[in-house]
Amino acid sequence: MNSGPALVSILRQGDTLVASVHTALDDSEMVRFQNDLVRQIGEYRARGVIIDVAALDVIDSFASRTLQTIADIARLRGAVTVIVGIQPEVAFAMVRLGMGMGEVATALDLEEGMAHLAGLRGSGARRE
Amino acid sequence: MDAHHDEELPPQDDQSPSGDMLLPQLVAHLREHRATLRDDWAQRIHDAHLLEAMTPQEMVAETTSVYDNYVEVLETGSVEALQHYARDLSERIIPRGVETHEVVGIVLLLRDVLARSLFEKYQGDVGLLNRVLDAYEPAANRIANTVAVSFVDERERVIRQQQDAIRELSTPVLPVRERLLILPIIGVLDSERAKQLTEQLLGGIRTHRAKVVVIDITGAPEVDEAVANHLVQTVDASRLMGASVIITGLSPTIAQTLVTIGVDLSKMNTIGDLQGGLEEAERLLGYKVTRKGVTDGS
Numbered sequence: 001m002n003s004g005p006a007l008v009s010i011l012r013q014g015d016t017l018v019a020s021v022h023t024a025l026d027d028s029e030m031v032r033f034q035n036d037l038v039r040q041i042g043e044y045r046a047r048g049v050i051i052d053v054a055a056l057d058v059i060d061s062f063a064s065r066t067l068q069t070i071a072d073i074a075r076l077r078g079a080v081t082v083i084v085g086i087q088p089e090v091a092f093a094m095v096r097l098g099m100g101m102g103e104v105a106t107a108l109d110l111e112e113g114m115a116h117l118a119g120l121r122g123s124g125a126r127r128e
Numbered sequence: 129m130d131a132h133h134d135e136e137l138p139p140q141d142d143q144s145p146s147g148d149m150l151l152p153q154l155v156a157h158l159r160e161h162r163a164t165l166r167d168d169w170a171q172r173i174h175d176a177h178l179l180e181a182m183t184p185q186e187m188v189a190e191t192t193s194v195y196d197n198y199v200e201v202l203e204t205g206s207v208e209a210l211q212h213y214a215r216d217l218s219e220r221i222i223p224r225g226v227e228t229h230e231v232v233g234i235v236l237l238l239r240d241v242l243a244r245s246l247f248e249k250y251q252g253d254v255g256l257l258n259r260v261l262d263a264y265e266p267a268a269n270r271i272a273n274t275v276a277v278s279f280v281d282e283r284e285r286v287i288r289q290q291q292d293a294i295r296e297l298s299t300p301v302l303p304v305r306e307r308l309l310i311l312p313i314i315g316v317l318d319s320e321r322a323k324q325l326t327e328q329l330l331g332g333i334r335t336h337r338a339k340v341v342v343i344d345i346t347g348a349p350e351v352d353e354a355v356a357n358h359l360v361q362t363v364d365a366s367r368l369m370g371a372s373v374i375i376t377g378l379s380p381t382i383a384q385t386l387v388t389i390g391v392d393l394s395k396m397n398t399i400g401d402l403q404g405g406l407e408e409a410e411r412l413l414g415y416k417v418t419r420k421g422v423t424d425g426s
Contacts, residue, residue, distance in 0.1 A: 083368075086368045086369055088327070088331055088333070088369065091330060092326055092330060094368060095361040095364040095365045095368070100364055100368065101368060108333070108339075112337075112370055
């Protein structure tokens with residue numbers, strides 16, 4: 001696995017992990033991000049994952065597939081994933097190329113993503 | 129330019145040097161009889177019922193400036209100042225409904241008035257008259273050309289500006305409640321408008337932080353396959369941005385088109401009319417609208 005400074009910051013906020021992608025990731029960086037995130041979900045016993053892609057001006061098919069894979073893995077590890085911050089142009093380009101986020105939840109921004117997770121939790125067991 | 133050409137080709141014949149001398153002489157003549165010729169011209173404009181949108185005072189002011197500009201172009205051979213003036217003039221008169229034929233008409237009238245005056249002055253000497261007209265005509269034609277082109281350019285600019293304005297107005301994104309947008313589509317939805325609709329909608333979702341968007345296409349007579357697919361893509365893109373889209377007012381024709389061409393409608397949330405769409409949107413957002421006074425009854 002390649003090392004170096006993180007191109008994605010993963011922050012913990014309660015039982016939610018917030019991963020911000022700061023810059024376009026190439027395929028190997030994407031894989032590294034996936035591994036980091038999946039490991040931390042277990043480490044912190046996260047129940048929710050928010051991936052913020054607001055800084056990306058392009059999301060290619062590999063990136064979108066990886067994001068979906070992360071969401072699938074996270075679900076198996078007990079966390080719900082929300083992708084937030086997809087820019088208008090990016091959203092339309094993705095749809096034009098026949099890509100989407102499958103069943104993964106999406107939200108406008110971090111705040112909305114948090115609200116979405118809180119909503120899900122509200123219908124289940126409350127933490128506080 | 130043509131006058132200068134003569135200058136560059138001295139071996140043509142003995143006309144060239146005198147042709148070169150003729151323009152200043154001609155300009156002096158036109159300056160000397162400025163008042164008479166200008167009035168003559170204004171009279172002709174009046175007789176031809178041109179520029180009737182302008183007041184007499186404006187006519188005097190404008191004809192004087194056009195006349196002076198005209199003579200200046202004859203003198204200097206540079207149309208830049210005239211171009212500038214013509215554009216300026218067009219900007220002022222286009223909103224008042226002045227037509228292209230009027231503008232071209234008055235310039236041609238001025239050309240005729242001046243040509244006739246030259247004719248009167250030099251008719252004693254046909255050879256000289258010919259040379260004067262040789263010097264005058266190309267310059268005069270160039271002036272007519274410049275004015276017409278400036279006017280048409282200005283008109284086209286105005287038209288383009290209006291088209292942009294109409295296009296912008298044709299796909300309004302209206303916030304009706306916090307986080308709820310309505311997008312009424314009225315008129316034919318061609319691919320150009322569909323593209324613009326997408327931009328406006330996705331941009332609107334971000335600026336208004338919308339969670340639900342109601343697209344009402346009651347006013348759209350028909351959609352073709354490309355536009356239908358575009359619409360579906362817009363709905364998908366909105367979902368990627370975290371907003372759900374409700375489509376209302378699908379006419380029987382459009383509904384049939386969509387099904388016939390096999391657009392994937394499974395993920396599209398459609399509701400019969402705008403009212404139903406708004407109610408559904410309010411439900412999704414958790415609003416509950418009740419009428420005052422009948423709350424206890426329900």
